[in-house]
Amino acid sequence: MLTRADLAKYPFLNEASDYIKELGISIDDIASPDFSPVLERAEKRLEEALSKGRVSNEFGNENAEILSFPVSNLILSLTGEERAQRRFALAEAKRAYELLRQESPEKLDYIARTTFGWKLNKIDAQPGKRFYDFGISLADYLRNSVHLKEPKWKLPNRILDHGLVYATREELARLLEEEVRTKIVDRSSRLPGEIPKPLQPKVERTRGLITKWLGVPSHYELPRVPSPEAMPPCVKHLIDDLAEGKNVQHMGRFTLASFLVNIGAGEEDIVKAFKPASDFSERMTRYQVEHIAGKRGGRTKYTCPMCTTLKTHGVCYKPDDICSTIRNPLSYYKSKARILTGKGPKREPS
Amino acid sequence: MNQAEQVIRQKFQQYYLDPKRQLDPPLNPSEREYGFLLFNGKFMVRHRSFKDPLSLLTAVRDLVPSHVYFSTAYYREPTAPMEEKGWTGADLVFDIDADHLNTPCKPDHDNWKCKACGTTGNGGAPKLCPKCKNDRLEEQTWLCDRCLQEAKEETAKLLEMLYTDLGIDNEATRLFFSGHRGYHVHVYSKQTSQLGEEERREIADYLLAQGLDPQLHELEETSVGGTKLAEGPLIGQPGWRGRIVAGIYDILGSEMDQIGLTSTQVHALKSWDRENLLRKPFWNSAKGIGISTWKTLVTKAVEKKSAKIDTVVTTDIHRLIRMPGTLNGHTGLLAMKVPEERLDEFDPFTEPLAFHGQMKVKVKVSPGFRLGEERFGPYHDETVQLPSAAAMLLLCKHRAEPIA
Ligand code: SF4
Ligand SMILES: [Zn+2]
Ligand SMILES: [Zn+2]
Numbered sequence: 080m081l082t083r084a085d086l087a088k089y090p091f092l093n094e095a096s097d098y099i100k101e102l103g104i105s106i107d108d109i110a111s112p113d114f115s116p117v118l119e120r121a122e123k124r125l126e127e128a129l130s131k132g133r134v135s136n137e138f139g140n141e142n143a144e145i146l147s148f149p150v151s152n153l154i155l156s157l158t159g160e161e162r163a164q165r166r167f168a169l170a171e172a173k174r175a176y177e178l179l180r181q182e183s184p185e186k187l188d189y190i191a192r193t194t195f196g197w198k199l200n201k202i203d204a205q206p207g208k209r210f211y212d213f214g215i216s217l218a219d220y221l222r223n224s225v226h227l228k229e230p231k232w233k234l235p236n237r238i239l240d241h242g243l244v245y246a247t248r249e250e251l252a253r254l255l256e257e258e259v260r261t262k263i264v265d266r267s268s269r270l271p272g273e274i275p276k277p278l279q280p281k282v283e284r285t286r287g288l289i290t291k292w293l294g295v296p297s298h299y300e301l302p303r304v305p306s307p308e309a310m311p312p313c314v315k316h317l318i319d320d321l322a323e324g325k326n327v328q329h330m331g332r333f334t335l336a337s338f339l340v341n342i343g344a345g346e347e348d349i350v351k352a353f354k355p356a357s358d359f360s361e362r363m364t365r366y367q368v369e370h371i372a373g374k375r376g377g378r379t380k381y382t383c384p385m386c387t388t389l390k391t392h393g394v395c396y397k398p399d400d401i402c403s404t405i406r407n408p409l410s411y412y413k414s415k416a417r418i419l420t421g422k423g424p425k426r427e428p429s
Numbered sequence: 430m431n432q433a434e435q436v437i438r439q440k441f442q443q444y445y446l447d448p449k450r451q452l453d454p455p456l457n458p459s460e461r462e463y464g465f466l467l468f469n470g471k472f473m474v475r476h477r478s479f480k481d482p483l484s485l486l487t488a489v490r491d492l493v494p495s496h497v498y499f500s501t502a503y504y505r506e507p508t509a510p511m512e513e514k515g516w517t518g519a520d521l522v523f524d525i526d527a528d529h530l531n532t533p534c535k536p537d538h539d540n541w542k543c544k545a546c547g548t549t550g551n552g553g554a555p556k557l558c559p560k561c562k563n564d565r566l567e568e569q570t571w572l573c574d575r576c577l578q579e580a581k582e583e584t585a586k587l588l589e590m591l592y593t594d595l596g597i598d599n600e601a602t603r604l605f606f607s608g609h610r611g612y613h614v615h616v617y618s619k620q621t622s623q624l625g626e627e628e629r630r631e632i633a634d635y636l637l638a639q640g641l642d643p644q645l646h647e648l649e650e651t652s653v654g655g656t657k658l659a660e661g662p663l664i665g666q667p668g669w670r671g672r673i674v675a676g677i678y679d680i681l682g683s684e685m686d687q688i689g690l691t692s693t694q695v696h697a698l699k700s701w702d703r704e705n706l707l708r709k710p711f712w713n714s715a716k717g718i719g720i721s722t723w724k725t726l727v728t729k730a731v732e733k734k735s736a737k738i739d740t741v742v743t744t745d746i747h748r749l750i751r752m753p754g755t756l757n758g759h760t761g762l763l764a765m766k767v768p769e770e771r772l773d774e775f776d777p778f779t780e781p782l783a784f785h786g787q788m789k790v791k792v793k794v795s796p797g798f799r800l801g802e803e804r805f806g807p808y809h810d811e812t813v814q815l816p817s818a819a820a821m822l823l824l825c826k827h828r829a830e831p832i833a
């Protein structure tokens with residue numbers, strides 16, 4: 080079904096991996112001069128993906144095309160930079176989409192089945208103005224469509240017939256783009272132990288590219304709490320200020336720590352939130368957090384100060400609509416978390 | 430435990446101790462988490478698991494919970510804390526409950542009270558207190574024929590869509606009466622067990638037609654030689670397309686009052702032959718009816734044909750749900766399996782009755798109701814001798830106190 084030219088177009092296919100296996104190439108071969116076109120192409124893939132978010136097509140040297148893809152992937156994994164991996168996956172997936180949308184229904188059907196394990200039917204139906212080549216099984220459709228935000232992908236706007244979602248050739252290609260993206264991300268997160276010698280300079284160079292195009296990675300991440308998006312404006316602002324190394328007054332620190340303790344963030348995560356502060360002392364912070372959590376001293380767990388208090392101390396920051404319905408940042412969090420999860424008021428199990 | 434709870438618990442215990450008693454546990458029972466809400470201080474025992482139905486029954490006899498739940502999810506370690514359970518899949522579940530239906534009888538039998546400011550009202554509780562915007566509202570609900578009939582109709586629509594649109598095999602579905610104001614449908618299938626929350630939300634949105642855009646179903650205005658034509662989907666087309674047209678067909682055969690159309694529009698539609706919908710993709714031949722009127726009709730059709738499920742239940746992949754074969758502590762009625770082909774004839778006020786004999790209770794206030802062939806109430810501050818099922822219903826709904 081697939082030619083070598085196809086593998087060059089779609090180097091993420093299972094057949095492409097099989098093909099490479101058959102060539103019997105090992106990682107040490109990378110250093111040999113025969114391999115330089117592959118390395119060059121691999122670096123170009125990375126550079127284009129990082130700089131433009133696109134990867135161009137080059138079909139002159141099919142083997143280099145097929146082999147460079149896993150090499151790019153490997154280099155990227157070795158940098159350990161997740162955001163770069165995501166950007167690369169997206170760029171490669173977009174490239175694949177542009178090619179896939181021009182393929183015959185038979186080839187699309189084949190790729191969807193063999194590499195991605197989809198269940199789909201060729202249907203050739205025209206229920207209205209549009210012609211649909213495919214009926215895609217509901218689960219395969221949904222796994223990918225949930226990432227697509229245009230209204231036309233929403234299930235109520237699709238034709239759903241006995242478990243099959245009708246799709247045009249173009250739409251199938253778009254859904255496959257999502258599948259390709261996921262596959263590449265999964266693949267690059269499988270990291271080998273150490274950096275093979277011949278790749279070391281490449282990995283270094285790629286790190287440089289990442290910094291150049293994506294900026295310095297922020298060492299700061301949101302604390303792992305059940306629903307970080309549900310934090311009130313004041314708390315988000317405190318976190319931002321700390322992250323930027325600004326000085327945060329005692330009331331602000333106490334608010335942040337007591338808020339995080341009460342929504343169930345782990346001690347490690349809370350301490351981490353204070354790390355960027357210019358006067359950070361791990362020992363003091365830990366002591367204070369434990370105190371607030373009620374593990375020390377009076378053994379009472381502190382709750383978060385009321386909004387009125389926070390307003391007086393200038394901690395309240397850009398209150399929004401939800402703020403007008405609550406009196407404490409903790410109720411803001413609960414209320415917003417419920418809105419975000421579409422849960423509405425609390426209820427018992429059904 | 431107050432006195433009423435003690436009496437209820439005692440009755441529940443007798444019920445469960447009956448040697449003939451059998452529960453109706455879910456498929457792969459040992460991979461589930463079980464939860465019991467106890468009478469004692471409304472305490473929830475969670476993260477339990479059982480090897481087999483018998484040990485489960487033993488636990489129920491032992492604890493005599495007011496509610497028995499199991500997880501829709503399957504876990505490698507059902508007894509571990511939530512983050513360590515090892516989710517391996519979940520049934521796709523649907524909950525249809527009169528709580529979410531807009532039945533006209535609600536003001537007659539339901540009322541609510543704001544816990545924060547004390548405001549009260551009749552009918553189902555609003556999302557937020559209209560006065561103080563608090564969401565801590567206490568609801569007092571009642572079961573009525575009309576509400577349960579509507580819940581049944583919604584359930585029938587749900588099942589129809591599950592089979593014809595989602596392609597779910599009817600071997601893979603189980604239908605339950607919840608023992609209160611609604612029905613649950615469980616789907617056990619490989620195709621759906623791996624779906625995540627977002628995917629399940631899409632399914633819920635589909636059944637509710639939430640976000641349905643008529644234009645994306647090819648309801649459009651086109652222009653032929655300067656004349657504007659409204660063009661839409663055809664009856665018999667799969668999915669929402671055919672269903673929209675069928676809904677409009679029904680509406681056109683009705684009185685068409687209160688659907689947001691002017692009397693001129695209603696008149697124009699009434700004089701139009703609705704059989705046109707069965708034949709042509711061109712809807713324009715109704716004079717004076719333009720694309721915006723058709724859109725209004727689509728909205729109404731979708732409202733009629735969608736199944737009013739509770740999205741939260743369907744999207745939650747860690748949910749606990751009531752176990753059939755157990756008593757519902759809100760009513761004393763049995764949560765029970767209903768064969769799908771019997772849904773129509775199933776009487777939720779007869780088949781799930783679990784208690785026999787007579788009991789004397791002092792009723793505070795209660796709307797009228799029916800159980801079996803008999804009608805009861807309304808009651809107001811009176812002591813009555815009732816069949817146990819009726820007395821238990823009043824006790825469970827906090828409408829009455831036991832008399833020693
Ligand atoms: S009103 Fe309360 S929750 Fe909102 S920003 Fe101010 S302090 Fe924070
Ligand atoms: Zn209120
Ligand atoms: Zn009612």
